[in-house]
Amino acid sequence: xxxxxxxxxxxxxxxxxxxxxxxxxxxxxxxxxxxxxxxxxxxxxxxxxxxxxxxxxxxxxxxxxxxxxxxxxxxxxxxxxxxxxxxxxxxxxxxxxxxxxxxxxxxxxxxxxxxxxxxxxxxxxxxxxxxxxxxxxxxxxxxxxxxxxxxxxxxxxxxxxxxxxxxxxxxxxxxxxxxxxxxxxxxxxxxxxxxxxxxxxxxxxxxxxxxxxxxxxxxxxxxxxxxxxxxxxxxxxxxxxxxxxxxxxxxxxxxxxxxxxxxxxxxxxxxxxxxxxxxxxxxxxxxxxxxxxxxxxxxxxxxxxxxxxxxxxxxxxxxxxxxxxxxxxxxxxxxxxxxxxxxxxxxxxxxxxxxxxxxxxxxxx
Amino acid sequence: xxxxxxxxxxxxxxxxxxxxxxxxxxxxxxxxxxxxxxxxxxxxxxxxxxxxxxxxxxxxxxxxxxxxxxxxxxxxxxxxxxxxxxxxxxxxxxxxxxxxxxxxxxxxxxxxxxxxxxxxxxxxxxxxxxxxxxxxxxxxxxxxxxxxxxxxxxxxxxxxxxxxxxxxxxxxxxxxxxxxxxxxxxxxxxxxxxxxxxxxxxxxxxxxxxxxxxxxxxxxxxxxxxxxxxxxxxxxxxxxxxxxxxxxxxxxxxxxxxxxxxxxxxxxxxxxxxxxxxxxxxxxxxxxxxxxxxxxxxxxxxxxxxxxxxxx
Numbered sequence: 001x002x003x004x005x006x007x008x009x010x011x012x013x014x015x016x017x018x019x020x021x022x023x024x025x026x027x028x029x030x031x032x033x034x035x036x037x038x039x040x041x042x043x044x045x046x047x048x049x050x051x052x053x054x055x056x057x058x059x060x061x062x063x064x065x066x067x068x069x070x071x072x073x074x075x076x077x078x079x080x081x082x083x084x085x086x087x088x089x090x091x092x093x094x095x096x097x098x099x100x101x102x103x104x105x106x107x108x109x110x111x112x113x114x115x116x117x118x119x120x121x122x123x124x125x126x127x128x129x130x131x132x133x134x135x136x137x138x139x140x141x142x143x144x145x146x147x148x149x150x151x152x153x154x155x156x157x158x159x160x161x162x163x164x165x166x167x168x169x170x171x172x173x174x175x176x177x178x179x180x181x182x183x184x185x186x187x188x189x190x191x192x193x194x195x196x197x198x199x200x201x202x203x204x205x206x207x208x209x210x211x212x213x214x215x216x217x218x219x220x221x222x223x224x225x226x227x228x229x230x231x232x233x234x235x236x237x238x239x240x241x242x243x244x245x246x247x248x249x250x251x252x253x254x255x256x257x258x259x260x261x262x263x264x265x266x267x268x269x270x271x272x273x274x275x276x277x278x279x280x281x282x283x284x285x286x287x288x289x290x291x292x293x294x295x296x297x298x299x300x301x302x303x304x305x306x307x308x309x310x311x312x313x314x315x316x317x318x319x320x321x322x323x324x325x326x327x328x329x330x331x332x333x334x335x336x337x338x339x340x341x342x343x344x345x346x347x348x349x350x351x352x353x354x355x356x357x358x359x360x361x362x363x364x365x
Numbered sequence: 366x367x368x369x370x371x372x373x374x375x376x377x378x379x380x381x382x383x384x385x386x387x388x389x390x391x392x393x394x395x396x397x398x399x400x401x402x403x404x405x406x407x408x409x410x411x412x413x414x415x416x417x418x419x420x421x422x423x424x425x426x427x428x429x430x431x432x433x434x435x436x437x438x439x440x441x442x443x444x445x446x447x448x449x450x451x452x453x454x455x456x457x458x459x460x461x462x463x464x465x466x467x468x469x470x471x472x473x474x475x476x477x478x479x480x481x482x483x484x485x486x487x488x489x490x491x492x493x494x495x496x497x498x499x500x501x502x503x504x505x506x507x508x509x510x511x512x513x514x515x516x517x518x519x520x521x522x523x524x525x526x527x528x529x530x531x532x533x534x535x536x537x538x539x540x541x542x543x544x545x546x547x548x549x550x551x552x553x554x555x556x557x558x559x560x561x562x563x564x565x566x567x568x569x570x571x572x573x574x575x576x577x578x579x580x581x582x583x584x585x586x587x588x589x590x591x592x593x594x595x596x597x598x599x600x601x602x603x604x605x606x607x608x609x610x611x612x613x614x615x616x617x618x619x620x621x622x623x624x625x626x627x628x629x630x631x632x633x634x635x636x637x638x639x640x641x642x643x644x645x646x647x648x649x650x651x652x653x654x655x656x657x658x659x660x661x662x663x664x665x666x667x668x669x670x671x672x673x674x675x676x677x
Contacts, residue, residue: 073575085567
């Protein structure tokens with residue numbers, strides 16, 4: 001098991017830059033999520049860690065050793081592919097024992113080890129079956145078996161649940177997380193599904209256009225997004241952005257939104273001009289006395305909660321409120337925002353302004 | 366009555382069946398005629414109207430495999446009783462067997478050259494196709510077009526330059542020369558076909574093998590090759606059929622040691638020009654290896670032809 005450190009890693013494919021100067025550290029035993037939309041460079045980053053791509057520049061340390069230009073076969077890591085990539089010409093046992101064969105292990109030892117792993121994954125009964133006819137879940141388990149069988153320094157997984165149907169994903173996600181907790185192995189997991197990332201990850205790196213947008217524990221990233229991109233990408237519905245023109249000084253605790261004063265966490269930097277007021281839907285409350293008002297344009301019923309869409313002087317806003325609140329389209333409702341949760345963004349760069357709330361969390365990549 | 370869009374009805378099936386059987390008969394009839402002719406006597410083989418029912422004779426096969434000399438009555442008597450069945454057949458024609466014919470040698474040449482060039486073609490073709498499929502080869506598209514362009518004219522169009530080259534290199538009438546020539550002609554086909562097959566194999570299999578601690582070559586050898594077996598088998602059949610049946614180059618470039626069966630078989634007909642059964646016997650035996658090879662690999666061939674047609 002090992003710590004993995006990425007320093008200023010860059011990858012160019014011809015004129016296209018897939019990853020620009022990424023740096024982050026994955027601690028020993030962490031379940032680490034690389035999250036981002038398609039084409040953001042997360043898979044390329046993972047493949048560079050695994051040795052399937054070589055970085056154009058920068059260093060990759062696994063267990064303190066610089067491996068950036070080493071081939072995959074010498075890095076002692078395991079990789080679970082999205083389509084599992086089980087060797088079709090071998091049966092389940094053949095697939096799981098294949099990494100051990102390359103190490104020249106004795107066949108009796110291989111047999112024991114494979115049996116052990118099959119036991120952990122609950123696939124003892126299918127060991128002698130060909131991989132062709134297996135269900136998605138069993139393929140997934142065989143792919144995991146092939147990964148864990150030789151106790152590698154780290155596991156890399158490229159959207160391993162992407163090929164499963166929704167119902168089964170949930171189940172496999174739990175199984176994966178349980179397996180990780182049991183083995184305590186450093187795991188790097190690529191996904192574009194923010195829920196999956198928050199549900200399973202100890203830490204998350206959010207990437208966009210080859211750049212690390214934010215890096216931290218799921219709750220910090222959710223509560224205190226470093227950029228508008230992160231605020232929008234994480235959370236469903238995403239954070240609301242109310243655009244306004246105004247200013248806030250260092251130490252300021254208030255902005256004026258459509259001439260209504262709004263309390264915000266104490267600012268650590270001043271800003272002036274086009275700003276964005278960011279508030280999560282669940283931090284919007286109804287208050288008949290509130291001076292800031294919005295007109296209801298739509299409601300979505302979600303069981304215990306409902307999402308109400310408002311037209312406000314600063315743009316559309318969604319609120320997550322209990323289902324028992326009765327609202328009708330066209331109604332004008334006073335809105336109150338939880339002042340402890342507000343993030344202000346500089347509109348031009350999309351970066352969050354430092355404040356009392358997020359100062360411990362932010363590191364802009 | 367139920368109606369299905371995809372399942373043809375009874376009449377359509379029957380009609381399709383008749384068409385297939387009819388076509389099969391048309392294609393197989395000449396083959397059957399050749400096989401039958403091999404067992405006819407020379408007189409029956411040129412009889413008019415043609416004989417469908419005849420008395421089978423091994424004369425054709427005996428004549429194919431032996432050299433005979435015409436003998437006078439006295440000589441035949443002096444030779445005593447024939448010791449074997451084939452000697453008896455020769456005697457009946459008024460000849461004695463003076464030795465084996467060169468058909469065996471020529472047939473062996475065909476086997477060596479046909480299978481040799483096919484094997485070489487598969488080794489080079491698979492390696493080249495893998496490189497074209499997986500690596501960033503400079504000018505890849507131009508190279509592939511260039512390779513294909515060698516098939517854009519009939520091979521015989523380059524016969525004279527090749528003849529001159531072979532003469533200067535001392536490759537005329539050698540096994541090596543014919544193997545190289547057939548490999549060269551077939552290589553473009555095999556590179557193109559095999560590239561298609563290898564393109565269809567997801568690269569993740571190799572990456573998985575790399576991660577599992579194998580080298581690139583081991584990944585190719587242990588993971589890609591078994592996956593490409595279908596493609597290799599069907600490509601090998603195409604290559605073998607070409608090399609086996611090739612006539613024009615063989616006539617031009619071989620005459621003795623390396624002569625293959627196709628240019629040799631017509632010469633069996635002899636001075637009188639009436640020994641058709643021996644020619645037919647030669648052709649029949651000549652058919653066997655390709656037929657066996659194709660039957661052995663036919664499962665792969667069918668899968669190969671439809672490969673990639675369905676997304677799995």
